[in-house]
Amino acid sequence: MGINVTPIPRLIDLATPAFTLGVTNTAGAASTAVSSNSTLLAFDTTVPTTIAYSDSAATGSAVVSSRRDHTHGMAASGATTEATKAQVEAQTAAAVYVPPDLLINSPGVSVAWAKVAADGSDTYLQHNVSGLAKTSTGNYTITFDVDMSDNGYAVVLSCSNTATAFFTSTHVAVVGSVKATIQNSSETDTDQQFGLIVMGDL
Secondary structure, eight states: OOOOOOOOOOOOOOOOOOOOOOOSSSOOOOBOOOOOOOOOOOOOOOOEEEEEEEOOOOOOOOOSSOOTTTTOOOOSSOSSSSSOHHHHHHTTTSBBOOOOOGGGTTTTTTOOOOOOOSSSSSOOOOSSSSEEEETTTEEEEEEEEESSSSOOEEEEEEESSSOOEEEEEEEETTEEEEEEEEEETSBOOOOOOOEEEEESOO
């Protein structure tokens, strides 16, 4: 007659999980077993770094993962120091920011401009101009809202009527105003609409 023998399961020792998070699937060499309700190390309590401007990207080397709802700190802003008027004029100190009220001090920005009607009225848009006046036929005075630092500024004039040739000139350029004269092709002072741009230092 045959005898059937049923093996008696052998109690085994359950080891602490030692799984490693990696970038590839690799077979392990250990012959120990772990319990199905073991806790696996996947996260730690390290606080994420604060992101700074100009930080370089990196893959990292930690053997644990970040939680899905983790957050990084962030710097308040890139440039927190306001540029001075001198820095704007010299175009130095790139790490600072230029506030709107100092933009006019940049060397490449017009410090004043206006479109002047033939009668000297301020019918049109203008910038850093507080007054326009026709003092006599073909002669106008443009008064600045904010004075120039000296009288070494440059003024560009242009008449709007392209059908007739006009001569334009400026004179008596002082820190607070400049005078403009418009003449026709016969070099006679004449009233004519014109525009002006002023480049200089406030």
